[in-house]
Amino acid sequence: MTSADISSGEVLTDxxxxxxxxxxxxxxxxxxxxxxxxxxxxxxxxxxxxxQDSDDDDSPRSVxxxxxxxxxxxxxATLTAVNLVVALRMLLDWGGLLSFVVLxxxxxxxxxxxxxxQSSTKELAADRMTTTLIWVIGALVVASLMWxxxxxxxxxxxxxxxxxxxxxxxxxxxxxxxGGVLHSMVGSFEQVGIAAAFAIPVSILTAVYxxxxxxxxxxxxxFIVEGLAGLxxxxxxxxxxxxxxxxxxxxxxxALAILMIPTVTRTxxxxxxxxxDSLREAALALGAPQWRVVTRVVLPTAKSGLLTASxxxxxxxxxxxxxxxxxxxxxxxMNKNPLKEPxxxxxxxxxxxxxxxxxxxNDRAWAAALLLLLFVLVxxxxxxxxxxxxxxxxxxx
Amino acid sequence: MSFDQFExxxxxxxxxxxxxxxxxxxxxxxxxxxSSGLIAREIAKVPVPxxxxxxGTSLGSGSPAxxxxxxxxxxxxxRKVLQRCSLRMEARQVTALIGxxxxxxxxxxxxxxxxxxxxxxxxVAGSVELxxxxxxxxxxxxxxxxxxxxxxxxxxxxxxxxxxRENVLAGLKLSGTKSTDRDAxxxxxxxxxxxxxxxxxxxxxxxxxxxxxxxxxxxxARSLAVRPRVLLMDEPCxxxxxxxxxVVEETIQQIADDITIVIVTHNMQQAQRxxxxxxxxxxxxxxxxxxxxxxxxxxxxFNQPSDERTLAYVTGRFG
Ligand SMILES: Nc1ncnc2c1ncn2[C@@H]1O[C@H](COP(=O)(O)OP(=O)(O)OP(=O)(O)O)[C@@H](O)[C@H]1O
Ligand SMILES: [Mg+2]
Numbered sequence: 001m002t003s004a005d006i007s008s009g010e011v012l013t014d015x016x017x018x019x020x021x022x023x024x025x026x027x028x029x030x031x032x033x034x035x036x037x038x039x040x041x042x043x044x045x046x047x048x049x050x051x052q053d054s055d056d057d058d059s060p061r062s063v064x065x066x067x068x069x070x071x072x073x074x075x076x077a078t079l080t081a082v083n084l085v086v087a088l089r090m091l092l093d094w095g096g097l098l099s100f101v102v103l104x105x106x107x108x109x110x111x112x113x114x115x116x117x118q119s120s121t122k123e124l125a126a127d128r129m130t131t132t133l134i135w136v137i138g139a140l141v142v143a144s145l146m147w148x149x150x151x152x153x154x155x156x157x158x159x160x161x162x163x164x165x166x167x168x169x170x171x172x173x174x175x176x177x178x179g180g181v182l183h184s185m186v187g188s189f190e191q192v193g194i195a196a197a198f199a200i201p202v203s204i205l206t207a208v209y210x211x212x213x214x215x216x217x218x219x220x221x222x223f224i225v226e227g228l229a230g231l232x233x234x235x236x237x238x239x240x241x242x243x244x245x246x247x248x249x250x251x252x253x254x255a256l257a258i259l260m261i262p263t264v265t266r267t268x269x270x271x272x273x274x275x276x277d278s279l280r281e282a283a284l285a286l287g288a289p290q291w292r293v294v295t296r297v298v299l300p301t302a303k304s305g306l307l308t309a310s311x312x313x314x315x316x317x318x319x320x321x322x323x324x325x326x327x328x329x330x331x332x333x334m335n336k337n338p339l340k341e342p343x344x345x346x347x348x349x350x351x352x353x354x355x356x357x358x359x360x361x362n363d364r365a366w367a368a369a370l371l372l373l374l375f376v377l378v379x380x381x382x383x384x385x386x387x388x389x390x391x392x393x394x395x396x397x
Numbered sequence: 398m399s400f401d402q403f404e405x406x407x408x409x410x411x412x413x414x415x416x417x418x419x420x421x422x423x424x425x426x427x428x429x430x431x432s433s434g435l436i437a438r439e440i441a442k443v444p445v446p447x448x449x450x451x452x453g454t455s456l457g458s459g460s461p462a463x464x465x466x467x468x469x470x471x472x473x474x475x476r477k478v479l480q481r482c483s484l485r486m487e488a489r490q491v492t493a494l495i496g497x498x499x500x501x502x503x504x505x506x507x508x509x510x511x512x513x514x515x516x517x518x519x520x521v522a523g524s525v526e527l528x529x530x531x532x533x534x535x536x537x538x539x540x541x542x543x544x545x546x547x548x549x550x551x552x553x554x555x556x557x558x559x560x561x562r563e564n565v566l567a568g569l570k571l572s573g574t575k576s577t578d579r580d581a582x583x584x585x586x587x588x589x590x591x592x593x594x595x596x597x598x599x600x601x602x603x604x605x606x607x608x609x610x611x612x613x614x615x616x617x618a619r620s621l622a623v624r625p626r627v628l629l630m631d632e633p634c635x636x637x638x639x640x641x642x643x644v645v646e647e648t649i650q651q652i653a654d655d656i657t658i659v660i661v662t663h664n665m666q667q668a669q670r671x672x673x674x675x676x677x678x679x680x681x682x683x684x685x686x687x688x689x690x691x692x693x694x695x696x697x698x699f700n701q702p703s704d705e706r707t708l709a710y711v712t713g714r715f716g
Contacts, residue, residue, distance in 0.1 A: 278550060278552060279554055279556060281512065281515065281550065281554070282554045282556070282619075283567070283571055284515060284543065285510065285512055285543055286543065286572060286620070287540045287541065287542075287568065287571065287623060288543075288571035289540050292572075292573070293571070297571070300556075300558035301556065301558045
């Protein structure tokens, strides 16, 4: 039973003046007047769970209590915990911010449990505690992500002006303002673009070979791919540099492709695994040769998933620094030709500028970092959006 | 199947595809005059190509064919699941395969259009002849066999990445067959599958937007679009409600004039309603392969079977 079911049931009840469907007539709902019941519409799934439980629970959890009492409990627990922590700190003069937070959370959860336990069953108290814990952990993860983003944004926004996006570093120096990151963006796009143009088709074909054809070499290839997935990125850079000891964007692309292929291949294989075998059988039974089964049924069905896999591969490649530094090095000038001469990219730009003593240079590094973060954010959002659309399209399958 | 195998297939496929393509398109002269009940008859009247009676080259579509299985045995790995099954599935007849679960009905059915070998460890012995041509022989490639002997599965499986219309035409695309009038083909196949009136205004919606019963009828339409001479159906109604089941059964009866039908069913009433012939499969004791205990006219099998186990099964006393 979902919350939608319940609320629609309730709406009916209100209109039909009290003809409560038996299914819903738990002790909690049945005993309440219409005014109270009306409240059920607007409350969250937690309360809906309460109603469900109360169907077979002897000591009903009062629905009406939810809003006020729960708020009171949370406030009381918070206040007590804050008091305790502040008192401890004043008395003992001990600990930093982190221990303050941890102590606060632990004491909050304990006080809250005790408070809820006073008025309700053990189960409800444990339930509330678990809910609180999950919220806290989720909030911590989100907070640390927000902190990283906020930190980079704060530091990067100083230099991230429109002009920064359309100039290179030809005229600007460590102490002369102006200058920009255009040459690095061009470099990054060229390097990652070339790498993706090569790595994505290769990866998808490999995944098709591994999962659809299950060729004779499949085991060996899967082993190699899995081994490559653990390859430290610096090794990829060293490898390419030892083969072509000249700096050029194309060599960075080669190193990035080596890093992208295993990730994209493995993800793509997982995606192909989600295409039901019944579709392959249906296609074969219509008289399709296997390559048409792959091109007309499997790949179109997995399209959005494969696109997501590719985008995630690109997002991984765009932030790589070490292999790019070894193969394309860095440059102050615009170099649109990926085939020769050093070429800058966003990560190497950030690296080169953060290593100096100049405040201005450091700000530029942070601006490049922020830009990089924004690109990755956009890529991930795209991946999520495309993935969600694909899932919707697959529908009930 | 590996890619080199498949390449060989493409090489052998072309000449015969030529004569497959050379057939007159099966389209009635005046589409306006169609009414749903008449269409099956219209199709039956389409002229059969003159090359038809030559054995070995009669690979085209157009008329129902007799399917004859002789001494078919099957294995999964080293486990034998079917033992020397022989059955003639006559043209213009509906043959029902019945029997308790796990006795090898699906396996037998999949052997009839070479879907059995899709499973890696599966092996098969014996022969299956389509109008006298061995489907496991050199005259026909795997893909040609499957085009001529279509299959509808237990669970509806429309292609989710395709619209309703594309689903119907999928067989043509997938087998590389050209067709002259796609719209007419879509309408004809959907009508024969009893789905046209329900979907004619939403042909470009996704195949998954239909209900389960509609999806199954879409799958039947999809199978019909490649003009098979035999249609194998593995419990096609087991996921459907009684009304959808009735529609599918009516469809079966309508197309039986043009297409030989073999249907697996657990529903004894359904077997009696739709089939002319019946074969009863049984695993006689634990661990031995399944075999055909009795086969013959449906009336005979249900009313005075020669084997007492058949009687016990059809009257619901075991299985
Ligand atoms: N893919 C497979 N691999 C191994 N054994 C299989 C496979 N498919 C089926 N079998 C075995 O082959 C035997 C026959 O199975 P089959 O699916 O043909 O039975 P069935 O008569 O269709 O049963 P049901 O009525 O339940 O569909 C069973 O014992 C089953 O365990
Ligand atoms: Mg079966």
